[in-house]
Amino acid sequence: xxxxxxxxxxxxxxxxxxxxxxxxxxxETRHTLTTRADLxxxxxxxxxxxxxxxxxxxxxxxxxxxxLGARTLPSVLGxxxxxxxxxxTMMSLAIERxxxxxxxxxxxxxxxxxxLVGKVVSVAGMTVIAQLLVFVPALFMxxxxxxxxxxxxxxxxxxxxxxxxxxxxxxxxGSLFSNPRNAGIIMLPVMGxxxxxxxxxxxxxxxxxxxxxxxxxPIYWLGLGMRSALLPDNLAAVEIGESWRHLETFGxxxxxxxxxxxxxxxxxxxxxxxxxxxxxxxxxxxxxxxxS
Amino acid sequence: MAVVxxxxxxxxxxxxxxxxxxxxxxxxxxxxxxxxxxxxxSFAAGAGEVVALLGPNGxxxxxxxxxxxxxxxxxxxxxxxLGADPAHGDEKWRARLGIVLQSWRDHGKWRVRELLxxxxxxxxxxxxxxxxxxxxxxxxxxxxxxxxxxxxxGGQRRRLDVAIGIVGRPExxxxxxxxxxxxxxxxxxxxxLVHKLADSKTTILLTTHDLDEAEKLADRIxxxxxxxxxxxxxxxxxARRMSTEAEVRWxxxxxxxxxATVDATPFVRELFAEHGAAVEDLEVRLASLxxxxxxxxxxxxxxxxxxxxxxxxxxx
Numbered sequence: 001x002x003x004x005x006x007x008x009x010x011x012x013x014x015x016x017x018x019x020x021x022x023x024x025x026x027x028e029t030r031h032t033l034t035t036r037a038d039l040x041x042x043x044x045x046x047x048x049x050x051x052x053x054x055x056x057x058x059x060x061x062x063x064x065x066x067x068l069g070a071r072t073l074p075s076v077l078g079x080x081x082x083x084x085x086x087x088x089t090m091m092s093l094a095i096e097r098x099x100x101x102x103x104x105x106x107x108x109x110x111x112x113x114x115x116l117v118g119k120v121v122s123v124a125g126m127t128v129i130a131q132l133l134v135f136v137p138a139l140f141m142x143x144x145x146x147x148x149x150x151x152x153x154x155x156x157x158x159x160x161x162x163x164x165x166x167x168x169x170x171x172x173x174g175s176l177f178s179n180p181r182n183a184g185i186i187m188l189p190v191m192g193x194x195x196x197x198x199x200x201x202x203x204x205x206x207x208x209x210x211x212x213x214x215x216x217x218p219i220y221w222l223g224l225g226m227r228s229a230l231l232p233d234n235l236a237a238v239e240i241g242e243s244w245r246h247l248e249t250f251g252x253x254x255x256x257x258x259x260x261x262x263x264x265x266x267x268x269x270x271x272x273x274x275x276x277x278x279x280x281x282x283x284x285x286x287x288x289x290x291x292s
Numbered sequence: 293m294a295v296v297x298x299x300x301x302x303x304x305x306x307x308x309x310x311x312x313x314x315x316x317x318x319x320x321x322x323x324x325x326x327x328x329x330x331x332x333x334s335f336a337a338g339a340g341e342v343v344a345l346l347g348p349n350g351x352x353x354x355x356x357x358x359x360x361x362x363x364x365x366x367x368x369x370x371x372x373x374l375g376a377d378p379a380h381g382d383e384k385w386r387a388r389l390g391i392v393l394q395s396w397r398d399h400g401k402w403r404v405r406e407l408l409x410x411x412x413x414x415x416x417x418x419x420x421x422x423x424x425x426x427x428x429x430x431x432x433x434x435x436x437x438x439x440x441x442x443x444x445x446g447g448q449r450r451r452l453d454v455a456i457g458i459v460g461r462p463e464x465x466x467x468x469x470x471x472x473x474x475x476x477x478x479x480x481x482x483x484x485l486v487h488k489l490a491d492s493k494t495t496i497l498l499t500t501h502d503l504d505e506a507e508k509l510a511d512r513i514x515x516x517x518x519x520x521x522x523x524x525x526x527x528x529x530x531a532r533r534m535s536t537e538a539e540v541r542w543x544x545x546x547x548x549x550x551x552a553t554v555d556a557t558p559f560v561r562e563l564f565a566e567h568g569a570a571v572e573d574l575e576v577r578l579a580s581l582x583x584x585x586x587x588x589x590x591x592x593x594x595x596x597x598x599x600x601x602x603x604x605x606x607x608x
Contacts (some may be wrong), residue, residue: 013417031401109387276363
């Protein structure tokens with residue numbers, strides 16, 4: 001079945017929609033930065049992480065005399081990127097589907113393409129800004145972070161590939177929930193993955209099967225990739241396989257990217273096809289009932 | 293149905309199909325599960341016409357308009373909108389349509405001018421969209437151009453909805469229940485706005501359950517009930533056709549009788565011939581369009597379909 005959404009990729013006006021989408025992403029990022037409540041949503045978790053790392057400053061990574069706080073910083077940045085890609089994308093898609101933003105995009109020529117490009121830009125932009133909010137103050141607080149030219153290169157590809165791997169997944173999850181309040185359900189497994197992904201503590205001590213589960217999720221590899229970029233090389237010794245495993249990091253993140261790029265458009269198209277004025281009205285009614 | 297037949301005839305004469313009519317719907321059917329919502333809707337709308345799809349809640353107005361917008365797949369029937377099947381309309385086709393959606397809280401952080409300028413850019417490969425400031429003036433939001441959308445009042449938001457709907461200077465505009473939940477003031481302002489659009493030769497299809505609104509806005513009214521169009525004509529035509537129905541009330545020996553008839557005069561003559569002076573309290577009342585429509589709506593909403601059928605007979 002073909003619908004007007006078939007113009008999602010390709011066709012006349014696509015170039016313009018890409019440009020409009022970039023503009024949309026910039027505008028939305030600016031809105032977030034100028035809306036107090038939104039800004040607080042980004043600053044608050046950053047503050048928590050900074051406090052946590054401050055407390056971990058004295059502890060050391062087991063088997064070394066390296067600060068556990070300094071080891072945690074890159075891991076937290078990696079987790080932040082995964083969260084941005086997965087959770088921020090998912091929540092905003094679920095919310096904007098409910099409130100009719102997506103329907104407006106659907107009613108506009110090439111609007112869906114513009115919307116998605118805008119979403120990628122604004123989520124990526126805000127995710128990077130949010131990581132800087134943690135990274136910059138932490139640099140003054142923690143000792144042991146070291147970055148060289150190779151590290152900068154690693155940092156760049158890990159961040160970009162990490163966003164590419166997680167954004168489409170987040171969009172997919174977001175389009176599965178027609179009620180944003182239900183989307184919170186997905187937070188539980190995500191938090192579970194964080195717990196086993198070695199963000200706050202190396203996972204070598206965990207049972208093998210749990211380590212295997214962790215190594216499927218992009219969160220583990222984002223954490224590892226960020227550690228490899230920002231920590232001295234000798235700390236690879238405490239990782240699984242006593243190596244930064246760049247090849248595997250690239251492989252797993254690229255695999256998730258491919259899955260997302262193939263599956264997300266299908267899921268998104270299916271979701272978009274169902275959007276109509278009456279489905280929005282239904283959701284509005286439901287949401288209003290909940291309030292009153 | 294006389295008027296529908298007329299339309300069909302017109303469509304047949306104007307071959308190839310769809311050269312003149314902006315909208316053509318023939319025998320449109322929609323079924324959800326085992327429920328038939330539309331059981332054969334046929335109508336057409338010419339360029340520049342303002343057509344109101346009038347009917348009680350649940351009659352299938354929104355379903356019909358969403359099929360025409362390309363937002364919903366139909367079960368059966370032929371539909372052509374601006375010469376294309378909405379189920380396969382491409383983005384170029386979409387650029388010629390305007391859809392006024394009911395905003396809720398979308399784009400709340402956007403400023404009015406910013407949003408209209410942004411949405412306009414999507415149309416530039418296809419046509420010449422409104423300049424944001426000009427459009428803002430047309431819908432009367434100049435004072436609020438720099439405000440965030442979330443700060444607008446309900447009425448101002450609806451104006452913005454209309455502005456978004458027409459930003460690409462559409463050839464065809466869809467308005468689904470445009471004034472639902474409006475106070476009389478906002479409603480009148482909205483009607484003025486629609487008149488302005490109609491003057492600019494935009495074809496408009498709107499749905500409403502309010503006869504008064506349909507009469508004020510539309511060149512032509514289609515009454516949708518029981519899954520099909522049961523009347524089609526200008527408010528005048530419908531009223532004239534409707535007024536042939538009369539209600540005759542009388543009493544004989546204190547007992548009240550009521551009879552609805554199309555030919556009141558011969559009926560009364562016969563009544564007197566039969567009962568003579570026994571007939572008392574005679575009353576002959578022509579039903580107005582509104583009476584008839586209201587009785588149909590009540591009947592329909594009460595789950596009765598006879599009222600609809602009666603109405604159908606009257607309008608035949």
